[in-house]
Amino acid sequence: MKVLVPQQIRELDKRAIEEYAIPSVLLMEHAALCVVERIKALDFAKRIVIVCGPGNNGGDGLAIARLLAGLENRRVDVFLVASPDKLSADGKIYYEIIKKLGVHIISLNEGAEVLLEEYLNKATLIIDALFGTGLTRPIEGKYRKVIEKINEADAYVMSVDCPSGIETEEGKVLGTAVFANETITFVAPKLGLLLYPAFEYTGEVRVVDIGIPKALLEEIKSPYWHIDRLEMRKYLPKRYSRSNKGTYGRVLAIGGQMGMSGAIVLASQAALKVGAGLVTAAVPNSIHQVIECKLTEVMSLPLADKEGQLSEEAIQVLKPLIQKQDIVLIGPGMGRGTGAEKVVFQVLISDKPCVIDADALVLLKNKLELLKNRKAPTILTPHPGELAALTGLTIQEIVDNPIKITKDFASRYHVTMVLKTERTLVVEPTGNVYINTRGNSGMAKGGSGDVLSGVIAGLLAQGLLASASAQLGVYLHSYAGDRVAERKTTYAFLPTDLFEGIEQAFKELIGY
Numbered sequence: 001m002k003v004l005v006p007q008q009i010r011e012l013d014k015r016a017i018e019e020y021a022i023p024s025v026l027l028m029e030h031a032a033l034c035v036v037e038r039i040k041a042l043d044f045a046k047r048i049v050i051v052c053g054p055g056n057n058g059g060d061g062l063a064i065a066r067l068l069a070g071l072e073n074r075r076v077d078v079f080l081v082a083s084p085d086k087l088s089a090d091g092k093i094y095y096e097i098i099k100k101l102g103v104h105i106i107s108l109n110e111g112a113e114v115l116l117e118e119y120l121n122k123a124t125l126i127i128d129a130l131f132g133t134g135l136t137r138p139i140e141g142k143y144r145k146v147i148e149k150i151n152e153a154d155a156y157v158m159s160v161d162c163p164s165g166i167e168t169e170e171g172k173v174l175g176t177a178v179f180a181n182e183t184i185t186f187v188a189p190k191l192g193l194l195l196y197p198a199f200e201y202t203g204e205v206r207v208v209d210i211g212i213p214k215a216l217l218e219e220i221k222s223p224y225w226h227i228d229r230l231e232m233r234k235y236l237p238k239r240y241s242r243s244n245k246g247t248y249g250r251v252l253a254i255g256g257q258m259g260m261s262g263a264i265v266l267a268s269q270a271a272l273k274v275g276a277g278l279v280t281a282a283v284p285n286s287i288h289q290v291i292e293c294k295l296t297e298v299m300s301l302p303l304a305d306k307e308g309q310l311s312e313e314a315i316q317v318l319k320p321l322i323q324k325q326d327i328v329l330i331g332p333g334m335g336r337g338t339g340a341e342k343v344v345f346q347v348l349i350s351d352k353p354c355v356i357d358a359d360a361l362v363l364l365k366n367k368l369e370l371l372k373n374r375k376a377p378t379i380l381t382p383h384p385g386e387l388a389a390l391t392g393l394t395i396q397e398i399v400d401n402p403i404k405i406t407k408d409f410a411s412r413y414h415v416t417m418v419l420k421t422e423r424t425l426v427v428e429p430t431g432n433v434y435i436n437t438r439g440n441s442g443m444a445k446g447g448s449g450d451v452l453s454g455v456i457a458g459l460l461a462q463g464l465l466a467s468a469s470a471q472l473g474v475y476l477h478s479y480a481g482d483r484v485a486e487r488k489t490t491y492a493f494l495p496t497d498l499f500e501g502i503e504q505a506f507k508e509l510i511g512y
């Protein structure tokens with residue numbers, strides 16, 4: 001799904017009004033209807049407090065109050081944190097209506113906070129309509145107090161368009177912000193809502209259509225996309241009744257070292273698990289026996305070894321072997337010795353599509369020109385630490401600016417990047433950015449990344465484009481993680497459990 005920045009939402013709004021003659025108040029009414037529809041689905045929402053700010057977000061809140069006022073068994077109280085004569089034009093319309101309807105409105109001037117606290121404590125649902133996309137400066141004074149009171153209350157909090165205090169372009173908290181249980185956002189997901197730290201405030205995000213003409217939405221260009229089920233279904237590689245193992249691609253997975261046999265086992269098994277036809281794990285001789293014991297369906301190959309890591313001599317065997325593969329995965333558990341570095345060089349100069357992970361990423365640092373000159377599709381799967389090693393930036397710089405830095409790297413070296421964080425990004429060389437919102441803290445564990453690189457490699461081997469392999473891989477992996485966490489909690493799951501989760505992820509994606 002397309003993700004937009006607030007300025008684009010304003011543009012859509014303006015064009016809907018000017019080019020389609022849709023009165024702005026109609027959009028507000030539509031937005032309010034969507035929120036009320038959701039409120040009606042919440043049985044506990046009997047005592048509702050709506051907190052309204054001065055702009056159109058507050059206007060939405062007043063429009064919601066009008067619709068709720070007509071419902072039985074729901075008590076509605078409105079707190080207006082603005083003087084009525086300074087409301088937006090549409091907000092004023094609703095203010096006049098609800099006043100006439102007899103809705104209980106409390107104007108929140110200095111000193112009325114005690115009253116607010118009293119009402120919030122009795123409420124079962126708080127509607128946060130203080131600020132939306134029009135927030136321009138840090139929250140201070142009475143607004144800060146109101147947000148603090150909302151956060152202290154026990155009631156369920158539903159934010160209108162965004163949690164108040166969140167800036168919706170970069171996802172920053174301006175001063176303070178509402179912690180919502182859910183956010184109903186209008187028109188499209190706003191970029192900021194998907195990013196850190198905002199996503200810790202939004203709760204579940206629901207996107208609703210408020211009647212902006214479809215043609216306008218389709219026309220508007222955005223480099224940002226949310227990785228969601230509908231899109232991912234389209235990427236599922238085809239399975240043919242008339243096929244054999246050669247149909248689904250050969251993967252060579254290079255990695256492993258003494259004391260790290262698990263990483264390459266996980267990665268190579270993951271490639272097979274998502275449908276690749278034939279997978280070979282190429283490992284240093286000293287761990288080959290161990291690998292043979294651990295692997296059943298994956299083939300293995302011992303390579304020349306020096307002190308438990310791959311040695312330079314491994315290249316003689318690897319060079320012809322790479323030519324027989326459809327794709328190469330390199331890095332999991334490989335180590336960073338000089339032999340490993342030579343092997344990375346060999347893969348880079350090959351004409352095979354490849355997935356580069358873990359230690360191999362760090363070894364790329366002095367080979368960036370080779371990376372840039374590759375003709376075959378290349379996918380890099382760093383976490384911020386590995387990207388820091390690759391770029392010479394600090395981890396903090398990457399965490400503060402993940403989109404820009406990953407985009408710059410992807411376009412400069414013509415590679416598809418998968419930046420692994422709690423909001424994993426897939427970035428194409430063209431600059432398109434795909435954001436994943438699934439996954440959980442149970443996946444922050446050694447071995448998870450190895451499964452991911454294997455999954456992506458297995459999809460790439462089946463003929464998907466690099467970006468599609470990366471997006472679908474990230475989706476399946478994080479979806480699997482969420483299913484596993486449901487069964488085992490985020491504490492007690494192991495990356496090997498992801499294999500079972502991947503089965504569920506496929507089933508639900510296919511629609512079994």
Ligand SMILES: NC(=O)C1=CN([C@@H]2O[C@H](COP(=O)(O)OP(=O)(O)OC[C@H]3O[C@@H](n4cnc5c(N)ncnc54)[C@H](O)[C@@H]3O)[C@@H](O)[C@H]2O)[C@H](O)CC1
Nearest residue numbers: 013027028055056057131132133134135136137138161186
């Ligand atoms: N197409 C749509 O998506 C529609 C969205 N709607 C809603 O409108 C808001 C955006 O409304 P806008 O009036 O532009 O902004 P806000 O309501 O967020 O507030 C602006 C208001 O607040 C003042 N202000 C800004 N920052 C601060 C601050 N830190 N402290 C105090 N005051 C502040 C600013 O000066 C303005 O006066 C969108 O989110 C939707 O909820 C429409 O209802 C329908 C179409």
Ligand SMILES: [K+]
Nearest residue numbers: 128131162164
């Ligand atoms: K809000």
